Amino acid sequence: MQDGLRWGVLGAAAFARKTMAPAIHRAERAQFSALATRDRGKAAAFQAFAPGLRLHDSYDDLLTDPEIDAIYIPLPNAMHAEWCERAVRAGKAVLCEKPIALSLAEIDDLIAVRDTTGRFLAEAWMPAHHxxxxxxxxxxxxxxxxxxxxxxxxxxxxxxxxxxxxxxxxxxxxxxxxxxxxxxxxxxxxxxxxxxxxxxxxxxxxxxxxxxxxxxxxxxxxxxxxxxxxxxxxxxxxxxxxxxxxxxxxxxxxxxxxxxxxxxxxxxxxxxxxxxxxVDQYKLQVEAVSASLLDGAPFACPLEFSRGTQAVIDAVLRAI
Structure with missing residues (x-):
């Protein structure tokens, strides 16, 4: 882990296939190492640019893979908070697609999990890195x-x-x-x-x-x-x-x-x-995770920032 992070992607979502997995593959001090998907047909497009990719048939198998340091989560929004917590408690660093949660209460729970475990957990909000x-x-x-x-x-x-x-x-x-x-x-x-x-x-x-x-x-x-x-x-x-x-x-x-x-x-x-x-903001985002974990650099979009944005979203939802 000292020379770079070995990444796994939790699910074969189209955005992961087209954007984030290639960004992980391009990033310095990062290696796109594993993918969890029940559909091996969807895995072929990922293997086309990462031929050595390991495949897992279940999300839990990826979380227990000892050769993975960091997990990127591109699942549907309602699944984000649950799988963030599961991945962090499994000992992984986690970068989760936006929105990382659906309410302030969920983000507060994630902040508590992050602080209790001492693991990296953040939202993939790429403008922070542009x-x-x-x-x-x-x-x-x-x-x-x-x-x-x-x-x-x-x-x-x-x-x-x-x-x-x-x-x-x-x-x-x-x-x-x-x-x-x-x-x-x-x-x-x-x-x-x-x-x-x-x-x-x-x-x-x-x-x-x-x-x-x-x-x-x-x-x-x-x-x-x-x-x-x-x-x-x-x-x-x-x-x-x-x-x-x-x-x-x-x-x-x-x-x-x-x-x-x-x-x-x-x-x-x-x-x-x-x-x-x-400027490749997705690549910069992945490299920012490495800089945070390996060098101790501050991450530009901590959960506290995500919480502030979620507070506005919650207020809008109440208003409508």
Whole structure:
């Protein structure tokens, strides 16, 4: 474990296959070593880029594999808290896909488990590891757009498969739980403020929110955003101040959505477009786990940060 972490993936989810398992495979000081899936047919796509991969037929077998140091969990939302606790109690470091839990109570339980066991446990919220958000936070802190006035955000995508787990109330689906962590979390990370929900409404379908609109405020700063699984693909975060503004063009999924870039407008000065080409935030996230475990470096998205975002999500759910 001193030279790197040996990773196992708990389930052959499409996101793990397309994004996170390849990121583990690319990351320095990380080795994608094992996969747990009952469907050997799904394993073939993982073995295509990791031919030495060990396969386990059950999740429990992966958790007891002595040659695995860290587990990545991409299971449906409603299963996250349970399997996080089981993996940590089995002695593994755990990185769990967002949302790591479905309520503040569940996150509080996970914090207690983490502290009792002394194991690494965190949410896979990748914007924490992208340098564009360090730059936004620095500009705001330096007064680069004057006094912050308002923040707006959107994360929308068209989900056309009715059988997708995001459409299942039993599995913790809905637009807010799936992608609400992004506008809420990036607002909190960039500003250091904690928003209080003042109003929310949603379009509900089969017990989940297909689209949700939220109004919030943090002191004098207004924050509004919407998330949707029924609208055309769009991502954006806008920070508007007394002396300028910042438009984050691809705030959440740079690369697949568009190039990571900030459009910084300043009163009386030339506009700047600050680019972040070829940054792999998923790879950086995996490497951040290694840095935390092997070097003692602070992890940019601890459970306490996830808890703050979950508090806003809980408030929105109460409002709708």
């Amino acid at each position: 340098p564009q958000w360090d730059r936004v936070a620095q500009i705001l802190s330096d007064g680069g757009i004057g006094r912050l006035h308002s923040v707006t955000g959107v994360f929308a995508f068209p989900l056309r498969d009715p059988a997708n787990v995001r459409n299942s109330a039993d599995l913790g689906g809905g637009a807010l739980r799936d992608v609400g962590v992004y506008p809420i979390g990036t607002f909190r990370r960039a500003t250091g403020l904690e928003p209080e929900v003042t109003a929310a409404e949603a379009v509900l379908e089969q017990g989940v929110d297909a689209s949700t609109w939220v109004q919030a405020r943090a002191g004098d700063v207004r924050f509004s955003f919407y998330v949707s699984m029924r609208a055309d693909l769009r991502q954006e975060m806008v920070f508007h101040g007394s002396d300028g503004s910042i438009v984050v063009e691809a705030p959440f999924n740079p690369g697949s959505y568009g190039e990571a870039a900030l459009h910084w407008r300043r009163a009386g000065q030339d506009e700047l477009r600050i680019r972040f080409p070829a």
